[in-house]
Amino acid sequence: MGEIDTLLDQGAEWMPLLTDIVINLAVGLVVFFVGKFIASKVSQWCEKRMLKASVDKAVAGFTSSILYALMFAGVILMALGQVGVQTTSFIAILGAAGLAVGLALQGSLSNFASGVLIILLRPFRSGEFIDAAGQMGTVDRIELFHTYLKTPDNRVIIIPNSSIMGSSIVNFSREATRRLDLVVGISYDADIRLAKQIMEDLVAADERILKAPECVIAVSELADSSVNFILRPWVNSADYWTVRADLLEQVKYAFDEKGVGIPYPQMDVHVHKQES
Structure with a gap:
C-alpha cells in the first residue's frame, strides 16, 4: 500500500x-x-x-x-x-x-534574388509574350522562385527565375509596333516588276499595315531556284500573326491570278551518251 x-x-x-x-x-x-x-x-x-x-x-x-x-x-x-x-x-x-x-540551397536563393530583380527591373510584365531561357510564352505570374508562362496551345511552363535572368530575354509585346520579315520567292522566268507591283498593291490595300515606317519590298537574293524578295511591312503588335498569315495567303492568290510562278527546289540532270 x-x-x-x-x-x-x-x-x-x-x-x-x-x-x-x-x-x-x-x-x-x-x-x-x-x-x-x-x-x-x-x-x-x-x-x-x-x-x-x-x-x-x-x-x-x-x-x-x-x-x-x-x-x-x-x-x-x-x-x-x-x-x-x-x-x-x-x-x-x-x-x-x-x-x-x-x-x-544556393540555387533556390539565386532564384529568389533573381525574382526580386525581375520585379525591380521589370524586363517583362504579366500578359506580355516573351522568349526567355529557351522557352516562349505569355507571362502569367512571377513567384518567389519561378516564373509561369502560358504557351499559345495552353501549356504551362515553369521556369526558375535564375535561368531567366541568366539568359537573353526577348520581349515581343513591349513595343507597340513590330515589323514583318517575309521572304517571297518567284521563278526566274517571272516578271520581277509585276511581282513587286502586286506586293505593293496588297500592302497598300491592307488597312492593318502601317504607312510609317514605310514598307520595304526589294530583291534580296538570286538563289539557286528562285529570285527572292524581302517583304517588310510594319504592323501593330497585336496584329502581327493575323497580318502575316493573311498577307502570305493573298500573295499566293495574286501571283496565281497574274501568272507569277512560285518555284520549288528542282534539279536539272543532263545525260550524255558516250560513243563507243
Whole structure:
C-alpha cells in the first residue's frame, strides 16, 4: 500500500505539469493552423486588392508570396512560443541553421534574388509574350522562385527565375509596333516588276499595315531556284500573326491570278551518251 500511495502522490504532483504541457501543445497547434489559414487569406486578399488597384499581376503575385512567407514564419514562432520553446534561442539556432541551409540551397536563393530583380527591373510584365531561357510564352505570374508562362496551345511552363535572368530575354509585346520579315520567292522566268507591283498593291490595300515606317519590298537574293524578295511591312503588335498569315495567303492568290510562278527546289540532270 505504501508504494501505491507514493505513486499516487507522484502522479498528483506531475498532473498539473502534464496538464499544462497538453494545454500548451493544444493551444500551439491551434495557433499554428489558425495562423496559417489567416496568413493564406490575408495574402490572397492583398493580391486581389492590388489587382483591383491595377497593379501588374506578376507584381501582385510576387508580393503576396513574400507576405505569406513572412506571416507564416511569424506564426511558427508564435506557436513554438506557446508550446514553451524559447524563441530567442530558437531564432539564434535558426540563424545558424539558415546559414548552413543557405549554403546548401544556393540555387533556390539565386532564384529568389533573381525574382526580386525581375520585379525591380521589370524586363517583362504579366500578359506580355516573351522568349526567355529557351522557352516562349505569355507571362502569367512571377513567384518567389519561378516564373509561369502560358504557351499559345495552353501549356504551362515553369521556369526558375535564375535561368531567366541568366539568359537573353526577348520581349515581343513591349513595343507597340513590330515589323514583318517575309521572304517571297518567284521563278526566274517571272516578271520581277509585276511581282513587286502586286506586293505593293496588297500592302497598300491592307488597312492593318502601317504607312510609317514605310514598307520595304526589294530583291534580296538570286538563289539557286528562285529570285527572292524581302517583304517588310510594319504592323501593330497585336496584329502581327493575323497580318502575316493573311498577307502570305493573298500573295499566293495574286501571283496565281497574274501568272507569277512560285518555284520549288528542282534539279536539272543532263545525260550524255558516250560513243563507243
